[in-house]
Amino acid sequence: MALYSEKVMDHFKNPRNVGVIEDADGVGEVGNAKCGDIMKMYIKVKDGVLTDVKFETFGCGSAIASSSMATEMIKGKPLSEALSLTNKAVAEALDGLPAYKMHCSVLAEQAVQAAILDYYQKNNIPYDPAQFKCTHCAHDEEADE
Amino acid sequence: MFVYADNAATTKLSSKACAAYIKTAEETFGNPSSLHSAGQRAKEVLEDCRMRIARILGADAREILFTSGGSESDNQAILSAARAGAKKGKRKIVSTAIEHHAVLHTLEKLKKEGFEIVLLPVGTEGIVRAEDAAREIDENTALVSVMFANNEIGTLQPVEEIGALCKAKGVPFHTDAVQAVGHVPVDVRKIGCDYLALSAHKFHGPKGVGALFIKRGAPLSSLIEGGAQERGKRAGTEDLPAIVAMTVALEEAVAEMGPVTKRLQSLQTELIDGLAKIPHCALNGDRTRRLPGNVSFCFEGIEGESLLLLLDEMGVCASSGSACTSGSLDPSHVLLAIGRVHDVAHGSLRLTLGRETTKEEVLYMIKCVPAVVERLRNMSPVWRDLQEGKRSYIL
Numbered sequence A: 001m002a003l004y005s006e007k008v009m010d011h012f013k014n015p016r017n018v019g020v021i022e023d024a025d026g027v028g029e030v031g032n033a034k035c036g037d038i039m040k041m042y043i044k045v046k047d048g049v050l051t052d053v054k055f056e057t058f059g060c061g062s063a064i065a066s067s068s069m070a071t072e073m074i075k076g077k078p079l080s081e082a083l084s085l086t087n088k089a090v091a092e093a094l095d096g097l098p099a100y101k102m103h104c105s106v107l108a109e110q111a112v113q114a115a116i117l118d119y120y121q122k123n124n125i126p127y128d129p130a131q132f133k134c135t136h137c138a139h140d141e142e143a144d145e
Numbered sequence B: 001m002f003v004y005a006d007n008a009a010t011t012k013l014s015s016k017a018c019a020a021y022i023k024t025a026e027e028t029f030g031n032p033s034s035l036h037s038a039g040q041r042a043k044e045v046l047e048d049c050r051m052r053i054a055r056i057l058g059a060d061a062r063e064i065l066f067t068s069g070g071s072e073s074d075n076q077a078i079l080s081a082a083r084a085g086a087k088k089g090k091r092k093i094v095s096t097a098i099e100h101h102a103v104l105h106t107l108e109k110l111k112k113e114g115f116e117i118v119l120l121p122v123g124t125e126g127i128v129r130a131e132d133a134a135r136e137i138d139e140n141t142a143l144v145s146v147m148f149a150n151n152e153i154g155t156l157q158p159v160e161e162i163g164a165l166c167k168a169k170g171v172p173f174h175t176d177a178v179q180a181v182g183h184v185p186v187d188v189r190k191i192g193c194d195y196l197a198l199s200a201h202k203f204h205g206p207k208g209v210g211a212l213f214i215k216r217g218a219p220l221s222s223l224i225e226g227g228a229q230e231r232g233k234r235a236g237t238e239d240l241p242a243i244v245a246m247t248v249a250l251e252e253a254v255a256e257m258g259p260v261t262k263r264l265q266s267l268q269t270e271l272i273d274g275l276a277k278i279p280h281c282a283l284n285g286d287r288t289r290r291l292p293g294n295v296s297f298c299f300e301g302i303e304g305e306s307l308l309l310l311l312d313e314m315g316v317c318a319s320s321g322s323a324c325t326s327g328s329l330d331p332s333h334v335l336l337a338i339g340r341v342h343d344v345a346h347g348s349l350r351l352t353l354g355r356e357t358t359k360e361e362v363l364y365m366i367k368c369v370p371a372v373v374e375r376l377r378n379m380s381p382v383w384r385d386l387q388e389g390k391r392s393y394i395l
């Protein structure tokens, strides 16, 4: 049995939307090198819609595939919809992840939120803090438990 | 191209050992504990194997116990010495920070039972110092356990020196020689050990079989209760085909050791030199005092699991000490012990060559690894920060 689904391997080997957006409207970075996964998300926003999304990831196969899938799921979508993206949805879209790898997909969800939060704050757009479940590393949270 | 470069994890069964396995399974199927001729024939074969393995290790046949492999041998050696020590009020065990989990987890279990466990540090070269051991060994020490060769970075430990030290102080000494036996000369009297663990699948024998050397007179208690096999110290009908195959594999490995070592060392040098050209990387463990087939590197700015997956796509089977390959949050304890910080330890790669590794395969790896490292660095925010000077290079 392979460790990962075909879809995970496809997104890992051919990641979509890799790179940077030099004039990004929002940038979010989550995770840290200590725990082994770091995700950085760049977004362009126009009229409340994500017109472009790019990512860079330092991490395992599942972290890279989750970032890639997350960018595909939110690109072209309104911010409100992108904000409701969950790591479960990302994992499901990838045809599942091994249980011990779920924490890597949490980072994808958080990177999207962090980028949108950065956009709101840079542009002084009022927002509901309750919408942002997390702005820090998922691994830290686990370690705190 | 398919390249198997994970010989420290396990090796391919040798065809001679495989043939011996099948022949024994078909022809010598009797139970060595049975009284009849079929059983007695099996018993003869079993005792012949014991003698042959003992001869290779420089031991006496009565000092060899057959087990299910390295983990069981390590467990039994440590627990036997610990139980015997505790009876005399000795509750301290001295070991190292780079032992295999078969040793470390057994020690953790003993710690919960009230033993004092001291893990000797290693320097950046990945080798413990006998002086450090000497300082820790005292009248309360029930056991010293130091591995012969490390499984991740391949470094050879000063077991003879530590063995002599233990002998002088009258403290039992165990060495986990799982990575060494069949690859470098191992002689129990030279080491002066009381216990030595070995495992067949690391030297082209079958998986699930190994042995424990116990010096005559050293305490031995059983882990598995039942019949009187192995002088009552290891119950269960012996896996004779596996034991025969292990014996054949070991004899073969020892007979070929000279030329194989020479060839491996030259391939190892070529591979290390080839990979060292990658910017911001470092070899893990001492350059020369290491097993002939071990090549272990850390690459800055990338993570090990993705490295392995991409190498696997190119046909290269390798291993890594990153957290994400183990399912834990921490990278390898061995890499941390040699002073690699978390960030860098996550980007580790272990390539372990074996006697079937060819020069073409090494050249192929020298081509694949830099390409994969570069590909991953190009999508790494850490690498970008390093390149843009927002973060400083560690390697």
Ligand SMILES: Cc1ncc(COP(=O)(O)O)c(C=O)c1O
Pocket (backbone or CB within 6 Å): B008, B009, B068, B069, B070, B071, B072, B074, B100, B102, B147, B149, B150, B151, B176, B178, B179, B199, B200, B208, B210
């Ligand atoms: C140093 C060392 N000790 C112990 C073991 C455990 O051996 P086995 O797999 O035979 O239980 C291994 C192999 O993984 C090892 O490399």
Ligand SMILES: [Zn+2]
Pocket (backbone or CB within 6 Å): A036, A037, A059, A060, A061, A062, A063, A101, A104, B324
């Ligand atoms: Zn991960």
